[in-house]
Amino acid sequence: MKSTAISALHVETVKQSRIDQVDFDNLDFGKVFTDHMFVCEYKNGSWQTPTIKPYQSISLDPSASVFHYGQAVFEGMKAYKDAEGQILMFRPEDNLDRINKSAKRMAIPEFPKEYFFEGLEALLKLDTDWIKSGAGNSLYIRPFVIATEAGVRASAAQEYMFFIICSPAQSYYGGEVRVKIEEHFSRAASGGVGYAKAAGNYGGQFYPTQLAAKEGFQQIIWTDAKNHEYVEEAGTMNLFFRINDTLVTGPTSDTILDGITRKSLIELARHNNITIEERPVKVTELVEAAKNGSLKEMFGAGTAAVINPIKGFGFRDERFELEDVPNSYASLFKKQLTDIQYNLDADPFEWRYLVK
Template sequence: MTSNTTNEIDIVRASTSKIDAVDFENLTFGNIFTDHMLICDYKNGAWEKPLIKPYEPFLIDPSAKVFHYGQAIFEGMKAYKDENDAVWLFRPDENHKRFNHSAKRLAMPEIPEEIFINGLHEILKIEKDWVKKGKGNSLYIRPFMIAIGTGVIAQPSTQYRFMIILSPARSYYSGEVKVIIAEHYSRAANGGIGAAKAAGNYSAQFYPTKLANEKGFQQIIWTDDATHTKLEEAGTMNLFFRIKDTLYTAPTSERILDGVTRKSLIEIAKKEGIAVEVRSVLVSELIEASKDGSLMEIFGAGTAAVVNPVVGFSYQDTYYELPKLENSFALLLKEKLTNIQYKIDDDTFGWTVKVK
């Protein structure tokens, strides 16, 4: 191992790399990790100096509050490599802002920009060879924070650990995606933590999603907790509905995550002259539009999936298939977005940030 220090970060480099043993053409999402990770602890009311070190397990006390009271948040981001071998981030400021929103909601300390953003740049400079060129290739970035303070008393921790780990990625979903509309289970409730990217939000989805999988569906379209009449999110994705030639998506709220991909697609759609309405969409509207032929598309949007079309949905044991379109908004918007991310087209929005 070799060590060096920047002004803000200590760096211990791995003596060897495992990159040559990785089959980048056959990756399972989120299973392979790069040679290094960033770690930074919060103790005595302040953040310590970050450290980039070889990726490895670490010890943690069995009474750490993350195990008992669920103080755990994370983000999902990607790095992309252009044809000139430059590495780019996509709207990292939005991820940093959302991370701190999640931290505040779970009574965790906010992470300073110099640790979050500078940490991203430093670790990506070290791991740049793990970012492969070509559309569909990326390096998935997982910043997260957990409560490491000890004791089983039910109160917020006083010690936390912020980390960044990296995983080479290709597409998240494969094959056709069919969804079932939730009639009983809820993803989140008003006043809850649905708008935070908290670990508990995802574990709560696993059981109802398992039931949906057993019926042949890949994901659930979540509905509002009070009436189950308003369409919200699907699994790990924000949702868009195309009725005739207008795109509809639910507004962000205490129940719905403020997706970076979602807000980017809205801006791209408007620039392309596509009508977009941000409002609640009712289950009854969707059924009626499907029956009269005006429902053209449903697609999910998220960092991992980017854009993922839905081929059909089920509600009250009736299955509704969507038409196959040549002029798909989903595919158009996906191409426009990924062309910006991979620096194929000009970034007129100013979203991409070069890793230097």
């Protein structure tokens, strides 16, 4: 492999790309990764020289703190390629702000902005052939940081590694989605780490989701941990409800992730003169709206799924199905959002980020 230096960034490239081994028409989300990855170590009180190197396994001591105390946070973002071959990202500064907010909550050192953007842009340009143009195609980007200090003392680690890995992607969910409103298990409690993209937030969801899958549901709608009275979010998505012609979504809090797609949809709703309410949503309100026919749409929003319509939900022993509606908000927002992401339309919000 050859080695070059770009400013503070050290770059090692692969001898032979693996891209010819990939079937881009049949991608399994998050299973295939590009040729290179970004790595930066934190030790002796500071972040060291960042490196781009061939994608590879890493070696950690069995006593590394991440295995024992769960100091790990991550982000999810995407890169796109337009018809002219330009590489575009969507609101990447928000992702950096959020991973640093998550890191702070988990007692992890914040990552420098200049390292993040120089490394990410260099990585995308190096693996540009992995970013396919065309509707639905993207490159899923996963920045994450883990505690690597050896030792099982129960305290914040003094050593960390920050990574960025990339995976070519198409759609995240396939088929129709139905969700179960959860009343027994909880995702997050007030005062906890629910607003952070901490790894354990997701690991704790898998078992309840497996139980829901046995009942025919693809995801869970989480409710507040105290009384299971209010709707919070669903798996990897923030939730939106169209009640008559009003769009409703729960407010962000210390138990609900401040989703970047969520924020974007709120702005798009206002841009389209659609009434949007950010307020607590009771489970009983949702059930009543489904019974009286005022619940027109439900959909989830997130980086991986973008917007995913929810066809129905279950609560206790009842199940509710939603009829398809013409000119749905979900389809309107998805088109407008993806047109911005793929550089197919104007970007009045200045969300697009061009990799030069």
